[in-house]
Amino acid sequence: MAELNISERQAGDITILDLSGKVTIGEGSIALRSTIRRLLGEGKSKILLNLGSVGYIDSSGIGELVSSFTAVNKEGGTLKLLNLTQKIQDLLAITKLLTVFDVFDSEADALGSYS
């Protein structure tokens, strides 16, 4: 089974990626990077990452979130985060990245924030 599974949904022009598994160095980080690059290549630059089922993330995974954020911004898009687990929230607090990302607990609120 893949380390990280990524399912894709569309809500209007917003692409929601439901992530489950581990975002760690190697396979997990690469899977996320490839998906974000593909979406940007398809002109989809409003992206919401649902991290509710991500059980584990390391510094490489956190770095991949940051890389995704900057890559999407560079294309004039927006990447936001949904459903942080306590562990991920703690890591984003430690790294002061909660000041960088827009974070939501409700998918409806997250989708509404793009308009």
Add this chain to the structure above:
Amino acid sequence: MAAEETIELKLPSRLESIDEAVNEALNFASEIGFSEEAFYPIDMAVREAVTNAVKHGNLLDETINVEIAFSNPNGDFFITIRDFGTGFEVEEIPDPTNPENLLKATGRGILFIRTFMDEVEWSQHPQGGMIIKMLKKQ
């Protein structure tokens, strides 16, 4: 308290060794009586330290090993991880929480190690390479 014991591992410098080292660390932690609450911080610190050793120290050269030792002095969990790279001065690693560094993709591993361990020390090994010593208290 469990009797004092030591486990030594020599793992090739590839990404798969990271999970292997973490699994061995968690087994050792369990054997010496650590509760499951301590598994996550131990997992994170060992993962980041072994990642640094195989990737930045030994540059993913599978012919070079990372040397790892676990022991339990006074019931605590003492971990050493040695690579054979050119080494670095830990004080010279940029603070990833500085606003100018927030959007960098790398450089957070050492912060996580310091966060999840009770004591951490980096030094140059006399015979070359870096050695990190970490302590997690029971």
